[in-house]
Amino acid sequence: MTMEEKGAPMLEVVGLKKYFEVAAGTVRSVDGVTFDILPGETLGLVGESGCGKTTTGRTIVRLYDPTGGTVRFMGQDITRLSQGAMLPWRKRMQMIFQDPYASLNPRMTVGDIVMEPMSIHGIPKDEWGDRMRRLMKLVGLNSEHANR
Structure with missing residues (x-):
């Protein structure tokens, strides 16, 4: 399937740069990263x-x-939005860190971990269970995995 058939990219990153100033000078941590993610695609x-x-x-x-470059999410340029203007966009974004212990609390159940962002983003508590089960199904987990 071609890019035109799949539609517009969900995420477009063009020439992304992030430099840090340190005592010894400038560290170029990210320097010119470019990629697109189309709906239904996954990037690692x-x-x-x-x-x-x-x-x-x-x-x-x-x-x-960012120090430079452009980030477009769902067609919206979010590169220079204020932190306040980013709040509605953050509800639709997630980063999964490589260290599972930085992302997952082993004392929480899978269901609790999936529902935690719902409280942060003000989703009514009576909707959490249904949303959690739908999300788990979406990624191929059975509802009984919620208690693990």
């Missing part, structure tokens, strides 16, 4: 420790402000 960033994978993700979701 792979590389050695310290190569900029996490910085790339944090810059895309605007936990870090």
Whole structure:
């Protein structure tokens, strides 16, 4: 299927740069990253420790402000949005870190972990269970996995 058949990219990253100023000078953590993700596609960033994978993700979701380049999510340029203007967009974005213990709390059930962002984003509590089950089904998990 061609790009035109799949539709517009869900995420467009063009020339993304993130530099950090340190005592010894400038560290070019991310320098010119470009890619698109179409609806239904998955992207994994792979590389050695310290190569900029996490910085790339944090810059895309605007936990870090980019030094240069453009990030478009669902057709909207989010590159220079204020932190307040980013709030509605963050409800639709997620970054999964390579260290599962940084992302997942082993004391919480799968269901609790899936529902936690719902409280943060103000989704009414009476909707959490249904949404959690729909999301689990979407990624191929059975509802009984929620209690693990």
